[in-house]
Amino acid sequence: MEETIGTTDTAQIPRQRAGEQLLDHAVxxxxxxxxxxxxxxxxxxxxxxxxxxxxxxDCAAPGAHATRPDWVNQATGSAAGARRMWGKQPKAAVLLPTGRTFDVLDVPESAGFLALARLERMDLPLGPVISTPDRRMIFLVLPGGAAKAPALVRDLGWAPSSLDLVPRGQGHYIAAPPTRIGGLGPVQWARRPTPENRWLPDAEELISPLAYACGRERSRPGTVPSA
Incomplete structure (x- = not known):
């Protein structure tokens, strides 16, 4: 089970309790x-x-990346398959392929919390959201959202390369809670999966608040624009 860190809805991040295993989460x-x-x-x-x-x-994501190039063939939606794989290595990271049941929009943490607050004020739909220990936030959206994101950003008047908004779809994956990334700490939920957010939003429903928040982040003094 999970408990929540934070005092406001926008900042709630569930924390893993002692005794929870990666296998339990994967299943x-x-x-x-x-x-x-x-x-x-x-x-x-x-x-x-x-x-x-x-x-x-010098691993860039210690303890949180695929073990082989054909990782796509490992992925399973079977609980029995998950039990079998984590039974062999209980400490293995829990990785989720994108481009199947969801795509993701990956933004800086500060932009992510700003966008969350705006989305809640506007009463817009919101799916699960991940907070990573390297200060990123990952918004889950319907499959196909990653491919649409650059055009949606351009329609808002931004050059996609000018914003630190990274869409990921087919051929990519993300680390899921409670996977730990080196000495940085665990991946956590900023908005955990619930029955209420089972139906994911389309990227088009989130892109304006996310792009606006990333634009604010880009304009902050000392912020270096993405290449």
Whole structure:
């Protein structure tokens, strides 16, 4: 089970309680949300530090990336399949392929919280939202949203390359809570999956608040625009 960190609706982030296992979450994602899941790398301890199981000391996402190039063939929506895979390596990251049951829109954390507040004021539909320990927020949208996002951003008057708004669809994946990324900490839910947000929004319903928030982030002093 999860408890919530934060005192306002906008800042609520569930926290994993002691005893919860990655396997439990992988099975719940498959059973309750019908999301495909697959296991990734994991963290190994040594010399007082934690290292990615891939063996790369400069790993960009230690303990939170795919273990092989054909990861797409590992993904399963079967709870029994998830139990089998995490039974072999209980510490493996929980990874979710995008472009199947959902796409994602990935923005800076500050822009994400600003967009959440605006979405709630406007009473716009909202699906689950992930908060990552490297200060990103990931909004789940209907499949196909990633492909539409650049044109939607242009329709709002922005050049897609000028905003730190990253759409991901077919061929990509994300790390799901409670996966830990190196020494940064766990991936968490900013808006956890519930029966009420089972039906995901279309990217078109979120793109204006997200683009506006990313534009505000871009204009802050000291912020470097994305390439």
């Amino acid at each position: 719940r994602y498959a059973e309750e949300r019908h999301w495909d899941v697959f296991p990734g790398t994991w963290l190994e301890a040594g010399d007082g530090k934690e290292y990615c199981s891939c063996g790369d000391t």
